[in-house]
Amino acid sequence: MQTQTLSEENYLKVIYHLDKDGLKKITPTAISEALNNNPASVVDMIKKLVDKKLVQYEKSKGVKLTDKGRNIAILIVRKHRLWEVFLLEKLGYEWDEIHDIAEQLEHIQNSELADRLERFLGFPQYDPHGDPIPKANGEQAISYKTLLAEIAPGKSCKVVAVKDTSSSFLQYLKKLDIGIGTKITVLDKIPFDNSMSIAFGKTESTTVSKIFAENLLVHE
């Protein structure tokens, strides 16, 4: 079992994430957008990954991870999310500071590292953004997350994750004082622009945009 380069690992992870539903095809362009690089570079790398039997590629059917490729991707995601828990809970970083560091830590290579880290952290199920942490055997905890946008007026819900993980969004949330676990009550939905008026914590009522509501994942 040879080891992957940092770049190969990042490609595998991106392909894995793009494969969410397994429905829509994963094209070089989609990968290049996710990695913020050039489609030509992606085509080069796809060839390498095919040679290493980490992905399959049929033109006009897109890229598919092989079992081997998927297992590697899942391990990277597992490490990423475990390190995020570590950074937040043990080192006291904020919600919006941990992702970039985990992006580096996820590539640390050692066969026992993820398992030891997981035990040390007390087998967390979710990362600080509410995403499930894959188990050692690759199993995924199911996450029944809904968009805030889909909650009906009058109902309450609890924040479990963010969809957009950009630091501009995370910082906006921090400013509002909304985090994982915050209980939100939907007061009203404005049909004109699909903005929402909500209540949470000490805030009796504030209005958030459609875009906002479509990027906050909650659990009823």
Added chain:
Amino acid sequence: MQTQTLSEENYLKVIYHLDKDGLKKITPTAISEALNNNPASVVDMIKKLVDKKLVQYEKSKGVKLTDKGRNIAILIVRKHRLWEVFLLEKLGYEWDEIHDIAEQLEHIQNSELADRLERFLGFPQYDPHGDPIPKANGEQAISYKTLLAEIAPGKSCKVVAVKDTSSSFLQYLKKLDIGIGTKITVLDKIPFDNSMSIAFGKTESTTVSKIFAENLLVHE
């Protein structure tokens, strides 16, 4: 303050370590031996580091770190040793397993990381191999270490570090059940080959070679 590549960081660290006493000159050959690469590669890199003002180089006077270069090197060493403490104390790795992982972790970039890690670990002074952990301001704890080889028969001492950190040596120590903190009494020194007979723990007497005694650092 731009950031260094992984390779540049490794060069700076090696140069820093070769500079122990500040006496003997640091040549391309010495660096290439430490990094296990080719002198020609070292000459290339020295040019880059000179351009970035991280080292000075005068032929036949060798390489010297600039203040900027030294500060970077010290931070890498600081991170390396802090991560080693983490791996041993928090994740339960063994003495001889941590160095290679720390070799990767030392390159994780985040301005607050070393300080947060240090606080989390309770401001350790020494790493698991007995080497001092540089402080945030770059200060070094002094370590008064002596070679076991220099301890006179009849005297006792305490293991504080290893000089050779190869895993063959560390594993030999583990097999003998000698670790940081082990109290050793020197029973006899054999002039013929400078081997030593020593007592420690439940071992009443065993003989170790000159090479062994010159790689174990102790404190009287």
Added chain:
DNA sequence: CTTAAAAATTAGGCAAGACTAATAAATTAT
């Protein structure tokens, strides 16, 4: 001082990963 040995440097290459510009293929719209 002259020569032999060791060390440093240069020149020329290679592989990984990325880019740009040009071309070919596949989609979508008319």
Added chain:
DNA sequence: ATAATTTATTAGTCTTGCCTAATTTTTAAG
């Protein structure tokens, strides 16, 4: 079905870091 547009692919470069094989310089010996 054909044209227009969007995607994918190729060809050719570039940078980083490394290598080997000369060549030059420095150091050590005789």
